[in-house]
Amino acid sequence: MVTPITTRQSIFLGSGAYLPERIVTNLELEAMMDTTDAWIQERTGIQQRAIAGPLETTATLGTHAARLALTDAGLEPSDVDLIVCATSTPDRTFPATATLIQAQLGIPVASAFDVQAVCSGFVYAMTVADALLKVGQAKTALVIGAETFSRILDWSDRTTAVLFGDGAGAMVMGTSVAATSQGRGLLAHALRADGRHADLLYVNGGASQGGRIGKLKMQGQAVFRHAVGNISEAISVCCAQAGVEVDDIDWFVPHQANRRILEGVARRLNLDEHKVITTVMQHGNTSAASVPLAFDLARKDGRIKIGDLVLFEAMGGGFTWGASLLRL
Template sequence: MKLRSVVRGCGSYLPPKMVPNADLEGIVETSDEWIVQRTGIRARHIAAEGETTSTLGLAAAKAALADAGMSADDIDLIVCATSTPDHTFPSTATMIQAGLGMHHGAAFDVQAVCTGFVYAVAVADKFLATGSARRALVIGAETFSRILDWTDRTTCVLFGDGAGAIVLEAQEGQGTSADRGVLTTQLRSDGRYRDKLYVDGGPGSTGTTGHLRMEGRDVFRFAVGMVTDVVEAAFEATGTSAQELSWFVPHQANKRIIDASADKLGIAREKVVVTVDRHGNTSAASIPLALDVARKDGRIMDGDLVMLEAIGGGFTWGSALIRW
């Protein structure tokens, strides 16, 4: 017997303000055609004044708990993935904990940029698989609109705000790939590529928040090149294959990256969940947002084999293979 981290519920939250590409034409030199052709993005959601990463994350957490039929009393761990915390400290996770009225357990943030949710799943899984916790809220929440340079058309058109969450519960399995739950996680990083995707500020360097900076062509090349490693490692660890996958849920950064990655891995495009067109790149929130969409519309069903994959600034990259 082996303890597995089984998904019991999922939820999401998007700010009400939706910004189509046409609205950006009055801010920077761009067009709907230019954005769609290069990224596949048609719209994104932007947090309103008074909305923060923790308020978005709290709404997603409540939705996930409701979907699981649970309350905050049932949770003993919160792991929140974010690169845009409300404050330098305390952590966004503890603010969500307080918002849930939860006064027990542990809550902390994980920062791996766009790979953050995969890292957070891996961390929570280790707690549950070792018996250190019973149930965990794993959240990805971002307000990237707050760190964008709105005069830089190469970046400001790409990102949006939002949050997604899942509830994981430790359950006994047989230790095979037929078990429900997280079957394996594969994490990687390489700090040599810092200058390809970063924020040019921080409390320990400039004392400012800074803005996102990116070398788009290099990020595209590395994203497609690096994804193979962690996905194939997940297949090898579990004795599964691309043909057995029910769904591939990659980080929603760019439709061209998603398509190229699926093709390289031999994953049929009809098995790929794509939400970048309506959400933009929501960094650590993108995978749980996509999961919630695919679960709610009936695509992801109990027993499905689901591959999560992401790459983010650092560089960081990783995968998680889950039997739903």
């Protein structure tokens, strides 16, 4: 007798988010560099950002967000057997920041590793966790996006320093038998990368390239030109895979890079602007943390509800970009 194959579906269980206490407004940046609040808001939409304190690290921010996500899911750390942390600002070259979070949570044994896809990191991490859950490699996953980009900024460069902030967001994913999931869960993904454009957004250092951390460098206009088209394509492909129309989506949770990019994608796809979750004004660009931070905020304020169809999208250095579709 042949044993039937059980098809598993990854489902959403809970979310959490954490920001450092220190808030840096545009007015504070005016005193530090040649910029103004009006200049920053006109070009980016950003009004303030959170900056990690001297005792805060990517792992500590990620741990706070993870604890809140587990509480939201009604689970204990011991229930977790997979941790995927998306970050480009790890605490150490190794071990993985995910293992440091694992230790801080008190989880004795679990799979734990980092994903590095810059601002697209959380979408990539969701896709990896989804695959491992579906094949039975894990039952409960913590997917975390955590960053301390303030540590890799040149604070004399107004074209980059004004854009970024620190923070962490987390999501707990579990599994259900697909036949009884009632259409819930992660439905489709579209991941992309094109390394030919690496020099448009990068950090000029690394362990094997000079042995120093380096600082973030970006050609903003060039990144913008690629971002709108790339993100729009990934969204369209993701929807096609799931058999839904863009108009069917209840909420869009984009990477919070720049208000102009958000508006450009919305125009390209004819999106209802009221469906787009926007937090860039409060958070700035928190790289891999921006998508889960925005998602958690919109859940906790009551906009995103169980049963809603939510699309996540992001683009970052590499270039990497992608989209994921989730039915809560």
